[in-house]
Amino acid sequence: MTILLEVEKREVRPRSIKKRLRQEGRIPADVYGYKTENIAISIDEKILQKALRKNGQNAVYTIDIDGKKMNVLLMEEQTDALSGKWIYVDFVSVDMKELTEVEAQIVLINDAVGVKQGGMLNQTLYSTLVSATPDKLPETIEVDVSKLEIGQSITIGDLKENKDYTILADKEEQIAAVEERVVAPEPEAEETTTVE
Template sequence: MATELKANKRKDFKRSSLTKLRQEGNIPAVVYGYKTENTAIEVDSITFIKTIREVGRNGIISLNVDGTKQNVILSDYQQDHLKDAVTHIDFLAVNMSEEIDADVRIELNGEAPGVKDGGVLQQPLHEVSVTAKPNDFPEAIEVDITNLQVGDTVTIGDIRDKYSVTLNEEDDRTIASILAPRQEEEIDSGEEQEEGTPENEEGRETEASEESESKEE
């Protein structure tokens, strides 16, 4: 059974009203999608955060708008990072028997031997678009990196068969890789600096000594 979140319809859309709404601890939002007209609503911020922590980023929420319930997922949200507060929410009403697309975060699990050997872990892909029925979305796409050595790469193709949902990326898309340490480049640049610096200092010293000698004369 989906977790319920209560909401109220919004009727006043003035900027001052939105500011007051947020100051009172509420978040302006919209709900749209399956059998739903685009409706402006508001939800309690504390209750919303608790609900998302309980059901997850792509979990099903029973949104109760003035007594009318509908199954929704969190489609998108806007955040004020300075205040660490959610400022607007988009809820997508869903048909539980039809597949939809949503982004799911990628979680790397374990410690890579290549990192212990001095390699650098790179993760160019932090979330992936997934097609599934609303109840079938995983909380995260988990990727095991415990066998990755320096120079190794894990791609979408390597994990596709581990999930029953559809991952909407090409097989060769890189999720994570272990790069070799860049010690040689650092050594080279250091040697160049060491070679160039003494020459400049010697030149300055020679000029200075010559000037002092000429003054003495």
């Protein structure tokens, strides 16, 4: 299932067009990819934010440009460093039958046994590249760390294969480990001598 996003074609130049769009609450965007030339569009910022909150970054969206519908994924977003507001987004047009590669977030679930034993859980991989048809792309990959004891780790190769997608990272790549807590020794108090 895809989600319909309303977009409007926009002029590519001059720069003032993009500024005006942002002032109107619209984000300048481009669509490129499968069977399409680069198309300059704009989208309402609030509508896009709501869609992403509800459906996620890797959801397939349908956009209608001059009566031509296409399935797209949000590929890149640029934000203003000070305000955090979006200033530009990229959509890539996709074929629903062809494999597509995207980054999926890695989410650790459950409490590790090693943490209960006094260890510290250290996540080293927060996202990974996956391949799937657009309708099967995961937003997140949940990794159960409940059985990890102090000194143990979990790697990409330890994950069960999923019928919907393939993880493209090296099987040896570490996702998380439970490490022994290192307590820094307290500095010794300096002896003071008094001269009589």
